[in-house]
Amino acid sequence: DAGVTQSPTHLIKTRGQQVTLRCSPKSGHDTVSWYQQALGQGPQFIFQYYEEEERQRGNFPDRFSGHQFPNYSSELNVNALLLGDSALYLCASSLAGTGNTEAFFGQGTRLTVV
Amino acid sequence: AQSVTQLGSHVSVSEGALVLLRCNYSSSVPPYLFWYVQYPNQGLQLLLKYTSAATLVKGINGFEAEFKKSETSFHLTKPSAHMSDAAEYFCAVSDFGDKYIFGTGTRLKVLA
Numbered sequence: 001d002a003g004v005t006q007s008p009t010h011l012i013k014t015r016g017q018q019v020t021l022r023c024s025p026k027s028g029h030d031t032v033s034w035y036q037q038a039l040g041q042g043p044q045f046i047f048q049y050y051e052e053e054e055r056q057r058g059n060f061p062d063r064f065s066g067h068q069f070p071n072y073s074s075e076l077n078v079n080a081l082l083l084g085d086s087a088l089y090l091c092a093s094s095l096a097g098t099g100n101t102e103a104f105f106g107q108g109t110r111l112t113v114v
Numbered sequence: 115a116q117s118v119t120q121l122g123s124h125v126s127v128s129e130g131a132l133v134l135l136r137c138n139y140s141s142s143v144p145p146y147l148f149w150y151v152q153y154p155n156q157g158l159q160l161l162l163k164y165t166s167a168a169t170l171v172k173g174i175n176g177f178e179a180e181f182k183k184s185e186t187s188f189h190l191t192k193p194s195a196h197m198s199d200a201a202e203y204f205c206a207v208s209d210f211g212d213k214y215i216f217g218t219g220t221r222l223k224v225l226a
Contacts, residue, residue: 043218105157
């Protein structure tokens with residue numbers, strides 16, 4: 001079982017550009033959540049996808065969008081990048097149900113905006 | 115709204131000493147609580163979780179946490195620190211929709 005895999009591991013973009021991050025969930029999981037972890041901070045919830053639809057969304061602007069595919073993998077897109085978008089982006093997968101379902105996290109994608 | 119407060123952004127202990135990392139939560143519903151560990155340049159690994167089955171929860175690597183409703187706390191402990199425990203630790207609370215609310219983290223340093 002490969003667990004949650006994210007790609008790429010590192011990325012450097014210029015302000016104003018667009019970026020796409022990818023996530024493959026743990027085998028058997030159907031729910032994917034994305035988190036942004038700024039340096040020295042805890043992860044902040046961006047949004048969650050289930051059955052190819054956005055189920056919940058955190059306090060992030062519309063520049064952040066996502067998608068879930070029929071195989072449960074997911075993408076996070078960020079448009080019009082700002083310097084403040086530099087962070088570690090974590091993908092977490094889980095099985096839909098009650099809140100005690102353990103979420104498994106990937107290694108993250110380190111995005112640097114210059 | 116749910117929230118988590120981790121007291122102490124940095125904690126230093128000697129090798130072999132007790133580890134105590136503090137976490138207080140706020141929740142309007144019975145919470146599900148978690149502790150995660152993050153090593154440098156890595157993702158988050160679950161240490162343990164509270165799901166209302168038992169107030170004292172045992173996790174991996176010798177860690178445990180006790181849920182105290184009266185104190186709204188879920189502190190993480192380990193009787194004897196190892197050098198390999200040096201990492202950042204995050205407490206999190208989850209609502210029924212699986213969204214996690216994380217604390218700001220506590221960086222644990224273990225002194226030889």
